[in-house]
Amino acid sequence: MGTIDQERVAAELELLRRLGPRLSGSAEHAALVEHIAADLRGAGLVVAEDRHRFTRWDPPAAPRLTAGGRAVPIASVFPYSGAGRVRGPLVRVRRGRWSAARDAIAVVHVRNRELPLDAIVPVWKGSAPWGALAHPLIAATLAGLGLGRAKRAGVRGVVFVWKGLTEDAARGQYVPFTLPYQDIPAVFVTEDVAGDGELDVPADLVDAEMKTVWTVVEGTSAPRETVLVVTHTDGTNEVEENGHIAMLAMARDLVRTPPRRTVVLAFVAGHLRIPAVSDHGQAASRWLADHPELWRGRAVAGLGVEHLGAVAPDLLYASTAAMRDLVAAHWSGTTPLRVSKPGPLIQFGEGEPLHQAGIPTISLVSSPVGLLSTEPQPVDLDLLHRHVDSFRALLRRCDEADDLGVVEPAGAWDKAKAVGRIAVKLPGALR
Structure with a gap:
């Protein structure tokens, strides 16, 4: 070789x-x-x-967020979220209650918590199980699942505020990347914001x-x-x-x-x-x-x-x-x-x-x-x-090799057990 x-x-x-x-x-x-x-x-x-x-x-070269007339640094723009400039009060949204920010810009905390990786990634015998993992992709994807509901609730834009992720680690994160176009501008920042806001995401669709x-x-x-x-x-x-x-x-x-x-x-x-x-x-x-x-x-x-x-x-x-x-x-x-x-x-x-x-x-x-x-x-x-x-x-x-084995597809019982393991481990990690 x-x-x-x-x-x-x-x-x-x-x-x-x-x-x-x-x-x-x-x-x-x-x-x-x-x-x-x-x-x-x-x-x-x-x-x-x-x-x-x-x-x-296309990600905008110069996205902009102001809160109470003050410029707020943007860590990254939510990929394929939306485009355009929106104005309105910055309203904190908790537990997915998007209606609280109707005709406003929603502010949502995203906690980059450690999650039990072993609940979703099993290992072969002889290998040590995975421990906890905190990864912005997981946290951002879970948070981003609510953007469609935000749009339907009349929210004008969304500011996601990282918790548990440093400014350096948050900078440039292209997350999440698996969701369809949401048609509502959204960004990630690393500091809380309040007051009257303006969010400008001058992205292009080509x-x-x-x-x-x-x-x-x-x-x-x-x-x-x-x-x-x-x-x-x-x-x-x-x-x-x-x-x-x-x-x-x-x-x-x-x-x-x-x-x-x-x-x-x-x-x-x-x-x-x-x-x-x-x-x-x-x-x-x-x-x-x-x-x-x-x-x-x-x-x-x-x-x-x-x-x-x-x-x-x-x-x-x-x-x-x-x-x-x-x-x-x-x-x-x-x-x-x-x-x-x-x-x-x-x-x-x-x-x-x-x-x-x-x-x-x-x-x-x-x-x-x-x-x-x-x-x-x-x-x-x-x-x-x-x-x-x-x-x-x-x-x-x-x-x-003559024999590389046969893939055993996961059955309904295997999936049910996996759901059970996640149900047991995940709530504690999300508290």
Whole structure:
């Protein structure tokens, strides 16, 4: 397999830094996709593509909030919330009682509490259970679910006030990112506001397009069987998303040493704008739905490659015991090694659609607090190198292994038990 090309890795990271945020369908996103496609073609591979048209919400360059005539710093704008300038009294809303802020600007506290991660992310035997996790994505998503009700209640705009998140950590958070367009301007701040307010979110709604690209490397002796490898290309910083770095290294490996099975490398678009490509799951859900000929009745294994070198414990999923054993033998990441199982209710990341399709899968989706920040983020370069080499080794093992296990779909009883665990653990965390 050879050692990793560290100069190539450094060049890819520098490209991500230079491009900055690659929000779905933006010029920066398109530039990264074209770079990936050119690299694959340069290796002698044929690149296929899907084009997705959608309405893009462009973040405003200069959002503005005033309270009592005083300018209030905005940590971030709620993605795809709304656009325009609204005025009115700033009214504190508690427990979702949006009617209290009719014809006003609602002020809602968002507490970045620690939540029991082990309630939704189980682990394989021999791995330590997950502890509590406080992540702004979870808190912002839960808070954002109320925006539709706010709009219907006649609220003019919403100011979400972070509690339990520092000013530095709050800055640039592109959260939440899974909700449809809300048509009501909303922002996040880190200080309480009161008095008469004015909120200006001069965002644009434009027709846009983004591309998913993939390449197929034909197998030599078992071409009907496929191994799928997926990442996404839209992202916010050097960690989210950098999975293409490992996959381009895999592509070069496959050209040098053709695989026994057919390998499909897919670089999907839409992770940061899932409603534009799918009404459920992840961005890869759309790609799987569009191309069943590449996996249905053919796929024997899958890899989900995300967040290489993230400064956080590895959140590494294995969907069968055989895949867990491959991880134990070939993974070099953060220590101690913890191997998670896909939960009955949820699995994070683009490996989830592969698992839902019944494909034995290993996927990495580590989640530092700054994962979705548009501010530059640290990358552990040594860890990234080990992540890349681990995925390269796992791809070879998936190509060679005779039996990678059978995915056991979660039944109604499994889901009911998971709901029960959450019901027991979550209320205490939310007090």
